[in-house]
Amino acid sequence: MSASQYLFVGMALIMALLVILVSGRLIVGPTTADRLIALDVINTLVSGIMLLLGAVYDSVVMVDVAIVYMALSFVSTLYFARHLEGGF
Amino acid sequence: MLLAFFVGLLLLVSVVFNCLGAVSLYRFPDVYTRLHGATKCTTFGTLFIAFALLLYSIIRFMAVEGESRFLVLFIHVLIAAVVLLISNPAGAHALARAAHRSGILPEPAIVDSLEDMEKEMTRQRGGVAL
Numbered sequence: 503m504s505a506s507q508y509l510f511v512g513m514a515l516i517m518a519l520l521v522i523l524v525s526g527r528l529i530v531g532p533t534t535a536d537r538l539i540a541l542d543v544i545n546t547l548v549s550g551i552m553l554l555l556g557a558v559y560d561s562v563v564m565v566d567v568a569i570v571y572m573a574l575s576f577v578s579t580l581y582f583a584r585h586l587e588g589g590f
Numbered sequence: 591m592l593l594a595f596f597v598g599l600l601l602l603v604s605v606v607f608n609c610l611g612a613v614s615l616y617r618f619p620d621v622y623t624r625l626h627g628a629t630k631c632t633t634f635g636t637l638f639i640a641f642a643l644l645l646y647s648i649i650r651f652m653a654v655e656g657e658s659r660f661l662v663l664f665i666h667v668l669i670a671a672v673v674l675l676i677s678n679p680a681g682a683h684a685l686a687r688a689a690h691r692s693g694i695l696p697e698p699a700i701v702d703s704l705e706d707m708e709k710e711m712t713r714q715r716g717g718v719a720l
Binding site for chain 1 (some may be wrong): 591592593594597598600602605608611612615616619624625628629632633634635636639640642643646647659662663666667669670673674677678680681684685687688689691692694
């Protein structure tokens with residue numbers, strides 16, 4: 503592995519720690535909207551971790567999975583928001 | 591080694607903004623300020639991760655001639671950055687509107703422009719609520 507790939511591994515570890523930190527708000531959030539915000543942040547961080555590990559393991563497939571994960575998390579955010587505002 | 595320095599610089603910006611986004615979930619008082627802090631900071635931070643990967647892959651592609659997998663990585667990370675830049679703010683807007691419609695109001699606010707606009711739109715439609 504080259505030097506920048508070690509940096510990518512360290513960054514992925516820091517992002518995983520941030521996911522654990524943010525999931526506290528997911529548990530104790532006073533309202534449902536707080537929990538949804540924490541879930542949105544976790545989705546963004548996890549897609550960042552997927553991008554980093556795709557570069558570390560030299561697999562472009564992981565980056566494709568990250569793209570699909572971003573699109574699906576966007577759809578699920580819209581769905582939960584629609585549920586929260588009491589639409590359909 | 592020079593490449594690792596610049597990639598580390600971009601990753602440093604990214605980790606600062608991601609940490610600010612995570613801390614803002616705990617330090618801000620209500621839903622809208624939390625949404626403001628968390629979404630902007632994590633979008634910007636993850637975008638800088640994508641920038642670091644773009645720099646890494648294009649430099650590796652130009653350094654080692656004939657290795658096309660780094661060019662493929664470059665293009666795919668570019669697509670991921672565009673998807674992130676479009677989908678994340680749109681989701682945040684949907685969350686803010688949903689929080690407003692579900693009855694959560696910002697505590698010290700005096701003017702509520704969204705409610706005024708929705709009332710005006712309902713009046714123009716002839717009293718039919720959306």
